[in-house]
Structure formats: structure tokens, C-alpha cells
Amino acid sequence: MTATDVKARFATGGTATSTTALAAEQDPADGAALTLTAAASTFAQADDGSCTVQKVTLTSGSGDDNSDVTYTIVGTDGMGASQTEDLVGGAGGATVTSTKFYNTVTSITGNGAASVDITAGVTSTGMHAVLWTGRTRIKGMHGVISSADNFLFKTTSSTGSTVMTIPADAGDLDPYIPDDGVLFSAGAYLPMDQGDITGLTVYLDA
Numbered sequence: 001m002t003a004t005d006v007k008a009r010f011a012t013g014g015t016a017t018s019t020t021a022l023a024a025e026q027d028p029a030d031g032a033a034l035t036l037t038a039a040a041s042t043f044a045q046a047d048d049g050s051c052t053v054q055k056v057t058l059t060s061g062s063g064d065d066n067s068d069v070t071y072t073i074v075g076t077d078g079m080g081a082s083q084t085e086d087l088v089g090g091a092g093g094a095t096v097t098s099t100k101f102y103n104t105v106t107s108i109t110g111n112g113a114a115s116v117d118i119t120a121g122v123t124s125t126g127m128h129a130v131l132w133t134g135r136t137r138i139k140g141m142h143g144v145i146s147s148a149d150n151f152l153f154k155t156t157s158s159t160g161s162t163v164m165t166i167p168a169d170a171g172d173l174d175p176y177i178p179d180d181g182v183l184f185s186a187g188a189y190l191p192m193d194q195g196d197i198t199g200l201t202v203y204l205d206a
Contacts, residue, residue, distance in 0.1 A: 006139060011129035011190060011200045012045040013146065014052045015122050019059040019095065022105055023120035030069075033109040034120055040105040043122050046076075048199070052192075053078040053101035054127045058089055058108075061117025065091040068113045073098060075105040078130025089118065097123060101130075101158075124194035128158035129202075131188040136206040137181035138164065138188055143173045143200030151190060153182075158189040173200065181205060 015021055021043055023034040044052040056073055060066045066089025077083050083100055089110070090096045108120055131138070131153075138153065145168045153164040164182045166175050181204070188204065 005206060006203055007206050009051050009129070009131045009202050009204065010049045011131070011192070011197055011202065012048060012050040012052050013192070013195045013197045014045065014054055014124060014127050015039070015043040016194050017122065017124045019057060019121040020119045021121040022056065023108065025061060025117055025119045026115070027117060028110055028115050030114045031109070031111055033107050034118070036105065036108065036120070044103045046103045051078045051103065051130050052127065053103050053130055054122045054124065055101055056098040056105060057095050057121045057123050058087060059095040059119045059121065060090045060093060062093040064093070064117040066115055066118055067091045069110040069115055070112050071108055071110045073102070073105060074107045075102040077101065078103050079133055089115070101126070101128070126158065126191070127194060128189050128191040131190060131202050132184070132204055132206050133187045134206065135186065136184050136188050136204045138177060138184065138202060138204050139181035140177050140203040141173065141175065141200060144198040145170055145173050145196065146198050147193070147196045149193070149196050151192070153184070154189045154191065155184045156186045158191045160189065
């Protein structure tokens with residue numbers, strides 16, 4: 001008999017696109033961190049153990065130029081590991097978007113010049129759950145779905161190949177997954193629209 005190590009990963013609906021979800025408009029000095037809202041640690045419902053991730057946005061006020069400021073974003077990814085990236089600010093009301101996806105944000109610090117009228121938020125575009133980043137098998141799941149949809153479970157990344165499709169109506173979700181589960185050779189990811197999922201627990205062998 002082969003030993004297994006079944007883990008449970010939890011996904012939630014995240015936060016709708018907002019330019020101010022993480023930080024209200026402010027003018028921090030050069031080298032100073034933005035004052036973050038409480039949502040910086042909960043926008044992806046990480047406080048519930050959620051592995052949902054979203055991109056961070058920085059929006060300059062109308063007529064304000066932050067293109068000479070580099071903002072260092074520090075936070076965690078969908079597996080709880082620390083991650084950092086640098087993002088150059090925008091000018092004239094422009095919004096710039098992080099490359100990485102975040103489960104929490106712990107700090108955003110501008111360097112190069114003092115910021116003028118900058119806010120920090122999140123976008124629901126591309127949001128997804130990081131179920132596992134290595135080889136795994138999904139063996140089952142249970143959750144509550146807010147909006148009917150076809151949920152596409154992908155491997156490699158949230159835009160990778162679809163390995164399993166689960167159609168679901170609004171309400172409880174408890175699909176049958178046969179035999180030893182479905183193999184995801186390079187990680188398991190679940191892209192979603194904001195608010196589709198109230199809560200979904202996925203059981204996988206990792």
C-alpha cells in the first residue's frame with residue numbers, strides 16, 4: 001500500500017477591484033512606507049486560511065506624477081511564502097499593476113522621491129487560488145458556490161493547461177472524483193471570478 005499525505009487547501013472569493021482597498025490617498029516622504037488599511041492582510045481572506053491571490057495596484061491622483069518613485073511591495077504568496085517586487089509609479093492618474101499575485105501585503109515603500117497623491121488597491125483580474133505548486137493529485141472537494149460557473153482546474157499556472165473542469169450551480173459543491181484522484185503534474189491552480197466562491201476546501205495528495 002502506498003502512503004499518502006492528504007492536505008486541505010481553502011479558497012475564497014477575494015475582493016472586488018478597488019484602487020483604495022490597501023491604502024487611501026496619501027503623500028508619503030521619500031523612503032517612507034504607505035499607511036496600509038486593515039484589508040492589506042485580509043483582502044484575499046487570508047485570515048480564514050485562504051490560498052486565493054490577487055494583484056496589487058498603485059494609482060496616482062489626477063495630474064500627479066509618481067513615475068520617479070519605485071515602490072517596493074512586500075507580502076506573501078498563495079503558499080504563505082514571503083515575496084517582494086519593485087513597481088514604478090504612474091503619472092497623471094495612471095494605474096500600475098504588480099506582476100506578482102499576493103495573498104497578503106505587509107508593506108509598500110516608495111524610494112526615489114516623495115510620493116504625491118498615491119493610493120494602493122487590488123484587481124480581481126486574473127485572481128486565482130494556488131492549491132499546490134508541485135506535483136499533486138486532487139482527491140476531493142467541498143464548498144459553497146455563489147454563482148454558477150464552470151471551474152477550470154489548471155496545471156503549471158492559473159493560465160496553464162486545463163486538467164479538470166467542474167461545472168457547478170450556486171449552492172453546495174461536493175463532486176465525485178474517482179479512484180486515486182486527478183493528477184496535476186506541475187501544480188494545481190484555480191482561476192475564478194471575484195465572488196464566485198463563498199468558500200471551497202480542496203483535498204489533495206501532496
